[in-house]
Amino acid sequence: xxxxxxxGAYGSAGVAAADELLEREGxxxxxxxxxxIDDGEPGGGLCILRGCMPSKDVLSAGQHRxxxxxxxxxxxxxxxxxxxxxxxxxxxVSGFAEHRRGHVHGLTERENVExxxxxxTFVDDRVLAVDGRxxxxxYVVIATGSVLDVPxxxxxxxxxxxxxxxxxxxxxxxxxxxxxGFGYVGLELAPYLSEVGDVDLTVVEHDDxxxxxxxTGYGETILEIYxxxxxxxxxxxxxxxxxxxxxxxxxxxxxxxxxxDGETERxxxDGETERxxxxxxxxxLYLFTGRRANLEGLGLDRTRLEPEPGWVGSTMQxxxxxxxxxxxxxxxxxxxxxVAKEQGFTAGENxxxxxxxxxxxxxxxxxxxxxxxxxxxxxxARVGHTPQTIVGTEREAIVVGREASSDxxxxxxxHPEGLATLVVDAxxxxxxxxxxxxxxxxxxxxxxxxxxxxxxxxxxxxxxAYHPTTPEILDGLFREAATELEGxxxx
Numbered sequence: 001x002x003x004x005x006x007x008g009a010y011g012s013a014g015v016a017a018a019d020e021l022l023e024r025e026g027x028x029x030x031x032x033x034x035x036x037i038d039d040g041e042p043g044g045g046l047c048i049l050r051g052c053m054p055s056k057d058v059l060s061a062g063q064h065r066x067x068x069x070x071x072x073x074x075x076x077x078x079x080x081x082x083x084x085x086x087x088x089x090x091x092x093v094s095g096f097a098e099h100r101r102g103h104v105h106g107l108t109e110r111e112n113v114e115x116x117x118x119x120x121t122f123v124d125d126r127v128l129a130v131d132g133r134x135x136x137x138x139y140v141v142i143a144t145g146s147v148l149d150v151p152x153x154x155x156x157x158x159x160x161x162x163x164x165x166x167x168x169x170x171x172x173x174x175x176x177x178x179x180x181g182f183g184y185v186g187l188e189l190a191p192y193l194s195e196v197g198d199v200d201l202t203v204v205e206h207d208d209x210x211x212x213x214x215x216t217g218y219g220e221t222i223l224e225i226y227x228x229x230x231x232x233x234x235x236x237x238x239x240x241x242x243x244x245x246x247x248x249x250x251x252x253x254x255x256x257x258x259x260x261d262g263e264t265e266r267x268x269x270d271g272e273t274e275r276x277x278x279x280x281x282x283x284x285l286y287l288f289t290g291r292r293a294n295l296e297g298l299g300l301d302r303t304r305l306e307p308e309p310g311w312v313g314s315t316m317q318x319x320x321x322x323x324x325x326x327x328x329x330x331x332x333x334x335x336x337x338x339v340a341k342e343q344g345f346t347a348g349e350n351x352x353x354x355x356x357x358x359x360x361x362x363x364x365x366x367x368x369x370x371x372x373x374x375x376x377x378x379x380x381a382r383v384g385h386t387p388q389t390i391v392g393t394e395r396e397a398i399v400v401g402r403e404a405s406s407d408x409x410x411x412x413x414x415h416p417e418g419l420a421t422l423v424v425d426a427x428x429x430x431x432x433x434x435x436x437x438x439x440x441x442x443x444x445x446x447x448x449x450x451x452x453x454x455x456x457x458x459x460x461x462x463x464x465a466y467h468p469t470t471p472e473i474l475d476g477l478f479r480e481a482a483t484e485l486e487g488x489x490x491x
Contacts, residue, residue, distance in 0.1 A: 002030045002355050005128060005137040007120045007144060007298070009036035009104055011045035013328025013340035013347075014143030018107060020348025028352055033112050035137060036104060037130055039119040043104075044097025046145045046329070047337045050165045053096055055188060056372060057089040058168055062195040063375040070229070071414055080196050082171040089168065122299040126323060129299075139323045139351045143344065144298065146291035146329035151180070155243035159251050161285040164189055173197030174283035178253050180240060181288035182210050187222065187373045187380075189288060194230045195375060202280055203234045204255065210234075211380065215387050215401065215421045218380070218437050225374055225417055241277065243285070251285040254278075293332045307332075315360040316347040325351065339365055368449050370442045378418060379442040384433035384452035385423050396426040398488065400480040404438040407472045415439040422458075422477035429457040429485050434477075440470040447474070458482050 004021060008014040018036055025032040047053055061080070069077045107113045118131040128135040148163050150156060162170075164185050177199045179190050186203065187210065193199040203226075209219025226232045238257045246252050256275040295307055304320045305311070311319050312331040318324045325347040328340035343363055350360040371380040390397045404410040404418035418438025424431055434448035451461070459482045463475065 001033055002028060002139070002351075003033040003035070003137040004139045004141065004351060005035040005037060005120075005135055006141040007037050007128070008142065008328075008330065009115065010038040010040045010043040010100060011143050011145050011328060011340070012047055012337055013145075013330070013344040014038070014141065015045070015100070015104055016341045016344025017141045017143065017325070017327060017348045017351075018104075018113075018344075020345045021351065022107065022110065022113070024349065024352055028355060030355070031112060033137075034107075034110075034114070035135060036107065036113065036115045037118060037120045037128075038104075038115075039117065042097060042101070043117070044093075044100045047340075048096045048100055049093060050168065052337055054089050054093050054168050055164070056376070057092055058085050058196075059188065059192055059372055059376050061085045062192045063377055066191075066195050066229075066375050066377060067414070082173070082196065085196065086169060086171055119297075121297065122303045122305075125303045125321060138355070139325065141344075141347055141351075142295075142298070142324065142326045142330050143328050143340075144294045144330045146335055147294045147296075148287065149290045149292040150287065151240070151289050153240055153243060155245075159243045159245050159285055161251075161287045163287055167193065167286065170197065173199050176200040176250075176282040177202075177284040177286050178251060178280055178282045179203040179286045179288060180253075181286075181290060182234070183288070183290055184369075184371050185290070186288035187371050189286070190232055191226065191230045191373075191375045193286070194232055199284075200282075201232045202282065203232055204238055204240060204253070205234055205236045206239060208236055213386070213388060214380075214382065214435055215399075217401070217419055218435070221417065221419060221437055222373060222378075222380075225378055229374070246281060250281060250283045253280045253282075253285070255280065291329060291335055293330045295330065314362040314364065315350050316343055316363060317350070317354075317360065322354065334365075336369065338368065366449065366453050368445065370445055372442065373437070376442070377415060377439060378437060379440075380435075380437045381441040381445040381448075382433075382435045383445055383448040384431075386433055386435055387421065387423060390423055390432060395432070397432060398424050398426045398481055398484050400424075400477055400484060402473055402476045402480065404473060406476060407470075409468045409470055409472055410439060413439060413470070420473050420477060422481050424458045424481045424485065426485065426488055429459050429482070430455050431458050431461075434474075436473070438470075438473065444471055444474060447471070459485065 006014045065078050108115045120128045120130045123129045182205045210222050211219045238255045241254045244252045256277050259276045312326045316325045327343040327347045329335040346363040353360050366384050369382045373380050387399045401421045405416040410416045420436040423433035431451040461478045
């Protein structure tokens with residue numbers, strides 16, 4: 001008998017691990033016993049309840065309003081009904097979550113599968129206490145997801161704030177707000193607050209621009225769109241210092257920045273440029289500061305497990321105990337839905353490999369990220385290598401870029417803003433990466449994922465004429481890369 005316990009069985013990673021184990025149980029001679037544990041209420045996993053699924057639901061309402069407002073061929077701007085937006089979102093989420101719970105509970109129809117709607121804590125190495133029971137499985141899968149990462153900033157405990165989950169449920173909005181965190185969540189929800197909530201927003205950005213890890217021009221494009229199209233004030237090169245509550249119940253955020261020309265009127269002290277402090281005030285603080293692994297309350301201190309950087313390897317096994325697997329957001333490697341599912345599948349496969357005494361498979365994914373920036377009108381997609389990441393490899397690359405405005409179809413659809421980048425191997429033409437920030441970049445991500453993962457030669461990609469659509473921007477990139485590649489090889 002091989003006994004596996006999955007802690008966090010409602011989430012995408014946990015259910016993927018369970019499904020993989022049950023699908024492969026015939027590969028081992030021993031019987032498989034599976035204990036699924038989750039205390040979620042109502043249960044369904046983070047993505048379904050508070051993540052990408054409800055966020056896209058509410059963003060769509062803002063998208064429709066923005067596009068109507070943006071089109072000067074139309075008269076009037078549609079009124080927004082936040083209660084209707086939230087009600088429809090809740091209806092959809094309820095259905096999605098019910099389907100997930102039904103799937104998990106349906107697994108218990110097998111004789112060897114048990115589901116416990118309880119909280120699990122470790123009391124020793126691979127020993128769990130669940131509702132007064134002591135469970136000692138051969139393997140444990142930790143799939144407990146993530147929680148909001150609240151910054152350690154003086155005054156944060158005295159100031160009320162709203163997270164992304166609060167925004168998804170909001171039917172009333174303040175007049176003004178300050179946004180801390182301009183990563184994936186901030187890029188998606190800031191325009192929603194501006195468009196649907198009519199909130200006068202100020203966003204804090206630590207660097208010169210958002211998306212600094214991506215090709216030059218992407219961050220600048222985002223800033224231009226957010227400032228000009230959505231009226232959002234984005235402050236760059238500023239750092240938070242402390243928070244305090246205002247007398248009227250609002251928030252005051254103190255920040256620092258370099259003075260004019262890098263200096264303040266006070267000059268330099270000991271050869272270092274002084275930074276000037278200033279304050280922002282608003283009715284509401286929004287924290288979109290990312291997420292961290294949800295491990296508190298698990299009792300890991302009663303085990304040999306030490307959750308620190310690098311504690312989970314590419315096989316999803318912990319460095320301290322090769323019979324404990326950590327998947328999804330809980331391992332802190334890459335908190336994205338499809339990655340969580342793939343890690344869950346890998347854990348299920350590797351548990352059986354380990355039991356048979358075989359080498360475990362390493363999980364290496366091709367980066368595949370989509371941010372529904374600009375209410376999804378200007379989504380950002382990244383597949384595979386960027387011009388920056390390819391530098392750290394041994395491959396020499398050709399990088400070509402294209403403006404969305406170069407293809408008339410974007411103009412006809414009323415959104416010529418944006419750009420795209422293609423990275424190919426200079427030696428053999430293999431497609432290595434794609435980035436796009438433009439209308440419909442999200443729907444092109446799957447096509448480019450196939451091109452990257454199947455290692456297609458850019459010269460072999462078809463150049464057939466078809467009715468003009470936004471994927472024409474890909475044709476332009478393919479042609480430019482193939483031309484440059486042929487020119488390089490001909491030298």
